[in-house]
């Protein structure tokens with residue numbers, strides 16, 4: 297298995313094994329990075345380029361986590377609309393967020409140019425469309441927010457995806473790529489330039505002795521000055537797990553009878569929204585569409601979600617066949633913005649990044665830049681915006697904390713993280729925890745943290 301689920305995503309043929317299997321005796325590094333998704337690999341190459349001696353360790357293989365199950369739209373807007381950021385964090389913060397999006401997009405473009413990466417990168421216009429009156433009210437607020445932070449957005453008459461809409465707006469200069477073709481080359485460059493990359497190596501915990509961090513892994517310990525958990529959610533037990541709710545989202549890559557595959561990115565405004573793009577792999581075009589998000593472990597039958605997505609898509613597209621379908625996990629932060637920086641309750645040089653919602657290609661890249669600057673310069677201009685110790689009293693926060701700690705979910709055994717009851721996911725063949733999103737394979741092995749220990753067999757539980 298090369299992704300944290302049974303179903304194959306459209307990107308997976310690019311997931312290869314590149315790493316070493318074993319750690320050399322008593323290794324000592326400047327920085328240990330855990331997790332070879334977009335956050336970890338981007339951090340590794342950036343720090344290395346700046347002269348830092350890094351080791352990247354991955355519990356499974358490159359792209360095993362959500363980066364292997366993403367849809368890889370590259371946007372300058374996020375799931376939390378700018379108008380809401382303005383309302384809750386202020387206009388200056390919203391403008392800083394827009395600047396951060398620009399910077400992360402530029403980092404991706406620069407990497408593609410510097411390392412000559414053929415990853416099907418292409419600039420595309422984004423289209424948001426409202427399908428009823430309520431969605432239209434939301435769209436108008438989104439347009440207003442975009443204008444306030446300087447993101448070009450204008451009305452247009454045509455929805456390139458052909459879905460009849462109340463209003464359509466165009467947001468120029470978005471982009472898309474093949475996420476694993478991009479990361480595969482960055483990882484190869486990292487190794488080629490002397491970086492150490494170990495696969496099947498899970499960090500279990502970290503302690504500090506004098507000035508040295510000692511990371512305990514299933515393959516021995518690693519010494520370093522800094523540690524970055526680029527693990528999508530940090531492992532172990534942490535307050536951060538109560539500020540981020542795990543969700544699953546469903547995706548299909550379909551062939552269309554019309555043969556018409558719009559060169560555009562698309563988003564409606566349902567809650568949860570549908571998202572669209574197209575992609576050509578080995579000469580074949582696909583429409584890639586996703587949606588039907590729900591809290592992890594909160595549906596009885598994941599196949600219902602695929603059925604709903606399929607029937608919705610069939611209403612709007614002449615589908616010939618469904619070539620791929622898969623689901624994947626993301627984390628919804630309590631106040632809508634990610635947490636990037638010091639990991640609460642840990643030694644001062646332990647960092648992490650999480651809470652990217654459905655926009656982690658950009659936030660993961662940005663996290664690499666922020667943590668790079670914090671480690672090398674002692675600060676980042678974006679540090680305050682994503683402060684990991686913040687508790688913002690915004691609507692919904694109390695619900696999220698309550699949901700994450702819902703006592704009704706807690707029983708004596710099952711999930712090895714905080715003993716919530718795990719739920720069987722028939723589609724991805726995994727045991728999913730509704731509390732903090734840990735997931736386990738059919739054999740009980742950890743697929744997704746924060747759990748670090750294998751599930752007891754059901755007969756033992």
Ligand SMILES: Cc1cc2nc3c(=O)[nH]c(=O)nc-3n(C[C@H](O)[C@H](O)[C@H](O)COP(=O)(O)OP(=O)(O)OC[C@H]3O[C@@H](n4cnc5c(N)ncnc54)[C@H](O)[C@@H]3O)c2cc1C
Nearest residue numbers: 331333334335355361362363366367368369499655656657
């Ligand atoms: C269906 C779906 C569609 C999406 N579409 C988009 C999109 O179009 N655009 C966008 O910007 N974002 C999108 N996102 C979000 C984005 O894909 C994610 O936010 C992003 O991939 C997260 O990357 P990551 O590197 O932080 O985590 P991951 O990719 O999950 O990588 C974490 C890695 O850490 C490893 N690991 C875990 N624990 C340990 C440990 N203790 N020790 C060592 N290794 C460990 C895992 O095996 C994994 O490989 C989407 C998300 C979903 C679910």
